[in-house]
Amino acid sequence: MDNYDPKEAEPRWQRYWAEHGIFRFDEDSKAEVYSIDTPPPTVSGKMHLGHAFSYAQLDFIARYKRMRGFNVFYPFGTDDNGLATDRLVEKLKGVKSSRMDRKDYVSLVLNTLQEIRPRVIADWKRIGMSCDFTINYSTINEHCQRISQRSFIELYKIGRAYRKDAPTMWCPACETAISQVELKDAELDSFFNDVKFNVDGKDLIIATTRPELIPACVAIVFNPEDKRYKALLGKKAKAPLFGFEVSIIEDSRVDMEKGTGIVMCCTFGDLTDMEWQKAFNLPIKEALGKDGKMTQMAGKYAGLKIKEARKAIIEDLEKSNLLINKRPIKHTVNVHERCETEIEILKTKQWFIKYLDLREDMLDWGAKLNWYPAHMKVRYDNWVKGLQWDWLISRQRFYGVPFPVWYCNKCGEVILAEEKNLPIDPLQDKPKHPCKCGSNDFTPEKDVQDTWATSSLTPQLSTELFKNKPIYSKLFPMSLRPQAHDIITFWLFNTTVKSNLHTGHNPWKDVIISGHAQDPHGKKMSKSKGNIIEPQVMIDKFSADALRFWAAGSKLGDDLPFQEKDLVTGHKTIIKLWNASKFALMHLKDYKHQPAQLTIIDSWLISKLNGIIKEATESFDNYEYIRTKMLTENFFWQDFCDNYLEFVKDRLYNPQNYTSEEVHSAQHTIYHALLNILKLFSPLMPHITEEIFQIYYADKENAKSVHVSGWPIFVPELYDKRSEFIGEQLVALTAAVRKFKSTSNLALNKPLKLLAIECDDEMRKEFELVMKDLKAISKAEEIMFGKGSIEVNQKIKISIVA
RNA sequence: GGGCCCGUAGUCUAGCGGUUAUGACGUCGCUUUUACACGGCGAAGGCCACCGGUUCGAAUCCGGUCGGGCCCACCA
Numbered sequence: 018m019d020n021y022d023p024k025e026a027e028p029r030w031q032r033y034w035a036e037h038g039i040f041r042f043d044e045d046s047k048a049e050v051y052s053i054d055t056p057p058p059t060v061s062g063k064m065h066l067g068h069a070f071s072y073a074q075l076d077f078i079a080r081y082k083r084m085r086g087f088n089v090f091y092p093f094g095t096d097d098n099g100l101a102t103d104r105l106v107e108k109l110k111g112v113k114s115s116r117m118d119r120k121d122y123v124s125l126v127l128n129t130l131q132e133i134r135p136r137v138i139a140d141w142k143r144i145g146m147s148c149d150f151t152i153n154y155s156t157i158n159e160h161c162q163r164i165s166q167r168s169f170i171e172l173y174k175i176g177r178a179y180r181k182d183a184p185t186m187w188c189p190a191c192e193t194a195i196s197q198v199e200l201k202d203a204e205l206d207s208f209f210n211d212v213k214f215n216v217d218g219k220d221l222i223i224a225t226t227r228p229e230l231i232p233a234c235v236a237i238v239f240n241p242e243d244k245r246y247k248a249l250l251g252k253k254a255k256a257p258l259f260g261f262e263v264s265i266i267e268d269s270r271v272d273m274e275k276g277t278g279i280v281m282c283c284t285f286g287d288l289t290d291m292e293w294q295k296a297f298n299l300p301i302k303e304a305l306g307k308d309g310k311m312t313q314m315a316g317k318y319a320g321l322k323i324k325e326a327r328k329a330i331i332e333d334l335e336k337s338n339l340l341i342n343k344r345p346i347k348h349t350v351n352v353h354e355r356c357e358t359e360i361e362i363l364k365t366k367q368w369f370i371k372y373l374d375l376r377e378d379m380l381d382w383g384a385k386l387n388w389y390p391a392h393m394k395v396r397y398d399n400w401v402k403g404l405q406w407d408w409l410i411s412r413q414r415f416y417g418v419p420f421p422v423w424y425c426n427k428c429g430e431v432i433l434a435e436e437k438n439l440p441i442d443p444l445q446d447k448p449k450h451p452c453k454c455g456s457n458d459f460t461p462e463k464d465v466q467d468t469w470a471t472s473s474l475t476p477q478l479s480t481e482l483f484k485n486k487p488i489y490s491k492l493f494p495m496s497l498r499p500q501a502h503d504i505i506t507f508w509l510f511n512t513t514v515k516s517n518l519h520t521g522h523n524p525w526k527d528v529i530i531s532g533h534a535q536d537p538h539g540k541k542m543s544k545s546k547g548n549i550i551e552p553q554v555m556i557d558k559f560s561a562d563a564l565r566f567w568a569a570g571s572k573l574g575d576d577l578p579f580q581e582k583d584l585v586t587g588h589k590t591i592i593k594l595w596n597a598s599k600f601a602l603m604h605l606k607d608y609k610h611q612p613a614q615l616t617i618i619d620s621w622l623i624s625k626l627n628g629i630i631k632e633a634t635e636s637f638d639n640y641e642y643i644r645t646k647m648l649t650e651n652f653f654w655q656d657f658c659d660n661y662l663e664f665v666k667d668r669l670y671n672p673q674n675y676t677s678e679e680v681h682s683a684q685h686t687i688y689h690a691l692l693n694i695l696k697l698f699s700p701l702m703p704h705i706t707e708e709i710f711q712i713y714y715a716d717k718e719n720a721k722s723v724h725v726s727g728w729p730i731f732v733p734e735l736y737d738k739r740s741e742f743i744g745e746q747l748v749a750l751t752a753a754v755r756k757f758k759s760t761s762n763l764a765l766n767k768p769l770k771l772l773a774i775e776c777d778d779e780m781r782k783e784f785e786l787v788m789k790d791l792k793a794i795s796k797a798e799e800i801m802f803g804k805g806s807i808e809v810n811q812k813i814k815i816s817i818v819a
Numbered sequence: 820g821g822g823c824c825c826g827u828a829g830u831c832u833a834g835c836g837g838u839u840a841u842g843a844c845g846u847c848g849c850u851u852u853u854a855c856a857c858g859g860c861g862a863a864g865g866c867c868a869c870c871g872g873u874u875c876g877a878a879u880c881c882g883g884u885c886g887g888g889c890c891c892a893c894c895a
Binding site: 018202209223224225226227238271272275276279280281282283286287288289290348349350351390392393395396398399400402403502503505506533535537539540541570571572574575576577578580582583585586588589591592593595596597598599600601602603643644647650651654658659662663666670752755756758759760761762763764765766767 | 821822823824825830831832833841842843844845848849850851852853854855857858859860861862887888889890891892893894895
């Protein structure tokens with residue numbers, strides 16, 4: 018055994034696992050299935066550190082379950098759908114989809130995906146993901162389109178999908194409707210403009226941040242409590258510049274403190290405007306178009322973009338002496354999370370999933386999931402309680418899963434595709450039958466479905482790859498949904514909703530929510546802050562195992578600041594494991610794999626290890642991989658290396674001074690201790706453990722990989738309290754001797770002339786049983802029982818003559 | 820404004836009712852011993868954020884205060 022080089026070894030083992038199908042899902046196995054709804058990463062760039070962090074944590078669990086003997090269903094899909102992909106391709110290829118032919122654009126996207134997808138998947142393979150990569154899906158492929166379209170048809174048939182011309186949130190940059198979950202807050206600089214309206218020839222000052230919406234003004238509203246404006250009720254106000262008149266009404270939603278306490282209601286400045294429109298049945302004046310430009314309604318400002326129009330109107334107001342004040346303010350507005358454009362509310366025809374009536378059920382569904390950590394459920398509950406819109410699923414884009422829908426031009430009937438023909442593209446395909454009214458003249462739906470309408474089906478997307486096989490019934494509902502906390506309201510929520518609407522039950526049993534990787538100061542990493550840490554660079558510098566070691570260093574659900582020193586620690590652990598194995602295996606060359614009569618200190622180690630196995634297993638069952646990590650790490654480094662291996666060195670180097678049983682006992686102990694350490698570490702650091710396992714253990718344990726060699730088993734009979742007690746006394750005594758040498762500036766291997774031990778008779782009997790070991794450990798030429806001056810613990814004192 | 824999480828040595832982290840508060844990095848001293856100096860041994864370093872309460876006993880449970888993070892709401 019030379020040196021261990023992870024750069025060479027890690028890819029080698031990854032290839033070995035793939036070639037030998039180590040992580041292959043066995044559809045014929047009788048073993049209990051553990052199915053994982055692996056998050057399909059978006060193919061929009063490289064894997065970032067947050068991915069490495071949370072996917073590594075998932076992989077710990079998957080590898081553990083596999084070693085526990087479960088038939089692990091662990092697919093790997095990619096999410097190639099949605100605006101993120103759209104924007105990436107537009108950027109990479111320098112195109113704008115809306116200016117391209119639809120067909121050309123879609124094939125450009127699909128081709129680009131082919132180019133970049135393997136590179137993205139390679140990043141995941143590099144961190145040692147133990148997925149069965151042969152079970153894969155892409156959220157834009159035929160299989161997924163079929164399931165996604167089928168889902169829509171089913172929802173339509175049970176009355177959950179509906180189409181409506183209604184105000185919806187709109188991104189003028191992406192030129193599509195978006196849903197509540199895609200919103201983000203942004204604090205922006207703006208101006209409060211005090212504008213002169215006119216009532217009965219008198220000025221009425223109204224403050225607005227959006228003067229460009231004056232042409233869309235449909236009413237003036239004040240608070241009924243507000244004495245200042247009481248007299249205006251029922252009167253008409255004349256709009257500046259435009260000259261039309263609107264009614265003055267009262268409503269308690271007006272904040273008297275804000276601006277001048279009186280507000281113009283427009284179509285549609287914000288949600289409150291929408292509410293007023295409904296409540297007072299106000300007219301709808303669409304001054305803003307889907308392209309983010311002003312319409313004919315805006316008169317001379319028609320064709321200008323929002324901000325241009327705002328500037329022009331303000332200039333004109335100033336010229337006409339209609340603007341009396343312009344105060345800079347900071348205000349928070351809703352922006353589209355993908356492009357940070359301020360959203361607008363426009364009246365458009367869209368498809369929705371009706372679910373606002375299901376809030377109580379949704380809370381029920383959430384309560385039935387096993388949440389790890391438990392408090393993450395609160396985020397789900399809060400989201401459900403705050404829902405205000407039905408789920409808007411149509412997007413005015415070219416790329417995506419089409420709606421399997423046509424509209425009859427004669428009677429307006431919605432025509433659905435038949436399930437057996439899915440997937441279809443209504444722009445290419447035609448309905449197989451005429452409409453009920455007899456017409457054969459149809460308009461295809463040209464909108465596409467929101468990406469979440471498809472990715473909310475991942476449990477079906479992966480398990481239905483086995484739809485016609487006997488194993489299918491064991492795959493769904495799935496055992497586990499792993500994901501990060503930022504998308505509880507998107508992915509987890511939507512998936513729960515769809516599964517319950519379709520099947521009447523939850524898509525999974527357990528949910529594990531991981532935290533975020535942060536920069537070294539505990540701040541969120543972002544490109545704009547320039548504090549991005551690339552996992553690829555860290556793997557190059559250290560290793561995938563070291564990166565995983567870092568990821569194992571926080572509790573599930575907790576955010577973890579990235580500290581390069583943690584990778585150094587991981588790296589050192591790998592090297593230590595390698596060196597300790599080098600030593601151990603050197604002394605196991607002539608080991609005969611047979612039962613042994615353990616000596617007391619050997620029994621101490623085995624008994625202690627047995628306890629570690631028990632705790633590590635319980636921890637892993639609760640997804641507390643960090644506890645497993647710490648227990649194993651401490652046992653390996655302190656008990657095994659620093660103490661045990663030092664204790665047995667004399668037995669191994671000078672076997673002639675011991676009986677063959679004693680030597681065999683040491684070898685037997687080392688064999689089992691190291692084997693179990695490798696197994697305990699293997700989910701966290703799969704490569705180094707595999708390397709060592711293959712060098713020595715694979716044949717003897719008759720396993721093709723440490724990862725399928727079985728998890729260590731807790732054996733109650735291996736508990737040996739008495740040996741543990743004596744072992745602990747030896748450890749304490751050794752520590753005292755080492756401290757003496759250290760503080761006396763002596764080398765640790767410097768022999769001592771005399772070691773005197775003061776203890777009671779009972780302890781003395783125990784020590785006499787391990788006298789040989791004691792002599793070897795302390796390197797004392799003579800050991801006697803007598804007066805001691807250095808306190809070891811409450812029971813023991815020692816004296817030393819160097 | 821509402822909700823949730825978190826405040827433990829210089830830094831990161833474990834513990835979540837009962838020994839002397841875990842481990843790592845860093846610092847300092849000793850130690851180049853045939854697995855490993857990417858090692859070993861030792862030392863210094865903590866009012867476990869603060870204030871109250873419950874308890875025989877609180878880092879741990881409860882209430883409040885302050886600080887940090889995240890989510891949601893508000894957005895004229």
